[in-house]
Amino acid sequence: MQKEQLAEHLRRYHRGAENAVISRELECTFHVSGKELRDQVNALRREGVPIASDxxxxxxxxxxxxxxxxxxHMRNRISGISAAITGLRRSLAAFDDTQIRLPLEGGDDS
Known part of the structure; x- marks a missing residue:
């Protein structure tokens, strides 16, 4: 599926919240996985195409x-993910092996 086809399909047949379509239907229509669909939606949004969801x-x-x-809705998801990361960072104390750890900005666990 080309993302332009997805954008045109949504514009033509699913314009406005009252015409929302579940992801499973789009997956079947375009013969793609859920991840492929989400990736295409994300790419379209990054290009400024107003693909919305609820x-x-x-x-x-x-x-x-x-x-x-x-x-x-997307900002709320970011906040939830950030809170989960904070909790996981706190859980790292349980794995303390008495080595000194220095936080490095931009590292894998930052």
């Missing part, structure tokens, strides 16, 4: 409010 699925945004709600 609890009902993906859709081509019809209004500014739909884009803003999608951005808010």
């Amino acid at each position: 609890q009902n699925g993906y859709f081509y945004a019809k209004t500014e409010a739909e884009v803003r709600l999608t951005i808010r």
